[in-house]
Each structure stands twice: as C-alpha cells, then as structure tokens.
Amino acid sequence: MNIRNLKIGMRLTLGFGTVLLLLVAISAVGIWRLRDMGLAVESMAERxxxxxxxxxxxxxxxxxxxIRxxxxxxxxxxxxxxxxxKGITQTSLGITENSKKLFDLLETDAEKALFEDSVAKRAVYVGLRGSLMRLKADGQNAQVTQLTEEKLVPALxxxxxxxxxxxxxxxxxxxQSLVSIDALNHSSQRNMLVLALLGLGSLVAWRLTIGIVRPLGQALQVAQTVAAGDLTTWIEVTTSDEAGQLLQALKDMNTSLVGIVGQVRQGTDTIxxxxxxxxxxxxxxxxxxxEQASSLEExxxxxxxxxxxxxxNADNARQANQLAVSASSV
Incomplete structure (x- = not known):
C-alpha cells in the first residue's frame, strides 16, 4: 500500500499515532523507574x-x-x-540480641565478614572482661590493673x-543507595518532563489535525457539490491559513460561476x-x-x-375582312 494514496487525515493520524506510542512507551519506562525508586527507598528504609x-x-x-x-x-x-x-550484663545481653537481628539482615559477603570480625573481637574482649571481674572479686587489684592496661584496653x-x-x-x-535513588529520581523527572512534552505535543498535533483535515474536507465537499452542478452552497471561511485561503478561492470560484451562469441565462433569454x-x-x-401569390393568380x-x-376580336376582325373582300368582288 502506497502511503501517498492515503488521505491526509489518515497520514496525520498515523504520524501522531506513532508519537502516542512513544508516549505510552516513555510512560511505561517512567512507571518502571518510579517502581525501582520505590523499591530502592523501601530497601533502604527496611534494611x-x-x-x-x-x-x-x-x-x-x-x-x-x-565506661562501666x-x-x-x-x-x-x-x-x-x-x-x-548488673549494668554490664544487661547491656551485653542487649548487644547479643541486636547482633542476632543484624545478622539476619546481612546480604553481602563484605557485611558478613565485618560482622564476623566484630563478633570475634567481642568474644576476646568479653573473655578478658570476665577474667578482670573475677580478679576484681578476688581482690587482686594489681593483676586487674595489669590485665586492663596490657590486654583489655587493646582488645577494647x-x-x-x-x-x-x-x-x-x-x-x-x-x-550508595541515596546516589542510586537520586539518579532514579532525576531519570524519572526527565521521563516525566518528556512525557509532559509528548502529551502537550500530542494535544497540539490533535488540534493541528482537526485544523487541517476539517477545512480540507469542507473544501472537498464544496468542490464535489459544485462539480454536481449545485452552486447554492454557502461557504464559510473562518481561518486565514492555506486551508482557509483554499476555501476562500473556492468561494470566489463559486461566486464567479454563479455570475457566469446568470450571464449565460440572460443571454439565453435574449436569444x-x-x-x-x-x-x-x-x-x-x-x-x-x-397575399401576393393570390394577387398574381387574379x-x-x-x-x-x-x-x-x-x-x-381578332377572329371577328378577320371575318369582317373576309366579308369586305367578298363584297368588293361582287
């Protein structure tokens, strides 16, 4: 099918339909980006x-x-x-509980390695602290001080x-999550801007299509009516663009044809x-x-x-002449 054989309205519809498809595609991408951003925010908030x-x-x-x-x-x-x-024991239990919660949230190998390192160093520190408490309970203050300075402080x-x-x-x-979210946000904003521009462009395209196709359709109807011999159609020109100029030309042509037909009719009447x-x-x-023929006949x-x-008379004269001759001879 040759696209040049399609009506102008159909060609414009196909073109603007392609723009609308792009609009739908960008909308889908924008929605997908917003979904990714929502998941990223949710992941950051929850984990x-x-x-x-x-x-x-x-x-x-x-x-x-x-400090304790x-x-x-x-x-x-x-x-x-x-x-x-007592305070140390309660706080230590809280640390143990929190460490379990943290372990359940770990996802990457790097996180797990850092967690295991902290757990191992905590075990060393807690063991030294237990030894220090026992020494303190036994009243061995000198050994407590030595253990604190030599081992507990470095372990802590x-x-x-x-x-x-x-x-x-x-x-x-x-x-990093914030950077990703910011990138997604900017990408979504760009998509929304493009979406808005395409939406505006589609609206303008729709109005342009109507502004072009409707006058052309009116012009075609006028031309067909004139071709059928009807010169009584009222042509209304509402724009001054090319389509309006075409309608004005058709209107002028129709007016001229009406004048010519009037002149022809007047000439016909004269004839x-x-x-x-x-x-x-x-x-x-x-x-x-x-009458002259009758006179000629008469x-x-x-x-x-x-x-x-x-x-x-000639016959009578001849007879008279003969009688005269006869009389003279007697």
Missing part, C-alpha cells in the same frame, strides 16, 4: 537504615559497657561493683574499631426573445407572400380573360 541503626546502637552500648568496666576497675565499693556488673580498641568499620560500611551502603421575434416576422412574411386570370377577348 540499610535498620542495619546502620543497629550497628550504631551496638557501638553506643559497647562504649557504655567500657573502667569504673568497676577503679571502684572498691561492693555495691558499686554489683551495680556495674580493636573491638570498637571493628564495630566502627561495620558502621562505616553501612553508612557507605546508604550513601429566445430574438428567436420569437424572428419567428413572428417569418409568419408575417409568409402571410404577405400568400392578375393571371384577368390576363387570360383579356387574351381570350383579344383573340375573339
């Missing part, structure tokens, strides 16, 4: 932020217990020792650093009148010709009668 919060609570709880531990080392009051030990520093490493990793993951006059003249001429009859009389 990344939760993991970062648990790691931060773990670090705070560890710092709190370390050093206070326990310095204190010699039995009630204070019991108070610090390593344990604290491992938790911070885990926390930094989670914050980095959150930052008919002249023909009538000629026919009347011919009739009068025929009547006169008949003249011919008179001439024939005159000829007969002359002939008779």
């Amino acid at each position: 990344a932020l939760v993991k970062e919060r648990i790691a931060a609570e773990w670090l705070v709880a560890t710092s709190t217990n370390s 531990t050093f206070a326990l080392v310095k204190s010699n009051d039995a009630d204070n020792l019991k108070y610090f030990q 520093a390593a344990y604290d650093a491992s938790i911070k490493n885990m926390l930094v990793h989670q914050k980095s993951a959150i930052d 008919a009148t002249a023909s009538g006059q000629i026919a009347a003249g011919n009739q009068d001429l025929s009547s006169r010709t008949e 003249t011919a009859a008179s001439m024939e009668e005159l000829t007969s009389t002359v002939k008779q």
Whole structure:
C-alpha cells in the first residue's frame, strides 16, 4: 500500500499515532523507574537504615559497657561493683540480641565478614572482661590493673574499631543507595518532563489535525457539490491559513460561476426573445407572400380573360375582312 494514496487525515493520524506510542512507551519506562525508586527507598528504609541503626546502637552500648568496666576497675565499693556488673550484663545481653537481628539482615559477603570480625573481637574482649571481674572479686587489684592496661584496653580498641568499620560500611551502603535513588529520581523527572512534552505535543498535533483535515474536507465537499452542478452552497471561511485561503478561492470560484451562469441565462433569454421575434416576422412574411401569390393568380386570370377577348376580336376582325373582300368582288 502506497502511503501517498492515503488521505491526509489518515497520514496525520498515523504520524501522531506513532508519537502516542512513544508516549505510552516513555510512560511505561517512567512507571518502571518510579517502581525501582520505590523499591530502592523501601530497601533502604527496611534494611540499610535498620542495619546502620543497629550497628550504631551496638557501638553506643559497647562504649557504655567500657565506661562501666573502667569504673568497676577503679571502684572498691561492693555495691558499686554489683551495680556495674548488673549494668554490664544487661547491656551485653542487649548487644547479643541486636547482633542476632543484624545478622539476619546481612546480604553481602563484605557485611558478613565485618560482622564476623566484630563478633570475634567481642568474644576476646568479653573473655578478658570476665577474667578482670573475677580478679576484681578476688581482690587482686594489681593483676586487674595489669590485665586492663596490657590486654583489655587493646582488645577494647580493636573491638570498637571493628564495630566502627561495620558502621562505616553501612553508612557507605546508604550513601550508595541515596546516589542510586537520586539518579532514579532525576531519570524519572526527565521521563516525566518528556512525557509532559509528548502529551502537550500530542494535544497540539490533535488540534493541528482537526485544523487541517476539517477545512480540507469542507473544501472537498464544496468542490464535489459544485462539480454536481449545485452552486447554492454557502461557504464559510473562518481561518486565514492555506486551508482557509483554499476555501476562500473556492468561494470566489463559486461566486464567479454563479455570475457566469446568470450571464449565460440572460443571454439565453435574449436569444429566445430574438428567436420569437424572428419567428413572428417569418409568419408575417409568409402571410404577405400568400397575399401576393393570390394577387398574381387574379392578375393571371384577368390576363387570360383579356387574351381570350383579344383573340375573339381578332377572329371577328378577320371575318369582317373576309366579308369586305367578298363584297368588293361582287
């Protein structure tokens, strides 16, 4: 099928239909992007932020217990020792519970490796802290001080650093998620902008199609009506563009044809009148010709009668002459 044989309206519809298909495709991509962004935000809210919060609570709880531990080392009051030990035990149970929650949320090998490093260093630190408490309970303050300075402090520093490493990793993951979400957001905004522009373009295209096809259809109808011999159609021109100019030209042509037809009709009437006059003249001429023919017939009859009389007179004269000759001879 040759596209040039299609009507202009159909060709415009096909073109703008293609634009609408692009509009639908971009809309689908935009919706998909928004879905991805929603999933990314949901994942960050439900996992990344939760993991970062648990790691931060773990670090705070560890710092709190370390303060209690050093206070326990310095204190010699039995009630204070019991108070610090109770607080350390409760906080340690909370750390254990949070570590289990965090483990269930881990996804990557890097997260798991950092978690296992923190758990291992915690085990070393907790073991040294237990030994320190036992020594403190036995009143071996010198060994408590030595154990604290030589082993507990380095173990605590390593344990604290491992938790911070885990926390930094989670914050980095959150930052990466934010970057991805921001990229998705910008991409979605661009898609929405393109979508809006295509929507506006489709609306303009629709109006242009109507503005082009409707006057052309009207012009075609006028041309077909004129071709059928009907010059009474009223042509209304509402625009000054090419289609409006075409309608105006058809209107002018229709007006000119009406004038020409009027002139032809007037000429026809004149010819008919002249023909009538000629026919009347011919009739009068025929009547006169008949009268003249009748007069000629009468003249011919008179001439024939005159000829007969002359002939008779000649005969009479000849007879008289003969009688005269006869008389003279007697």
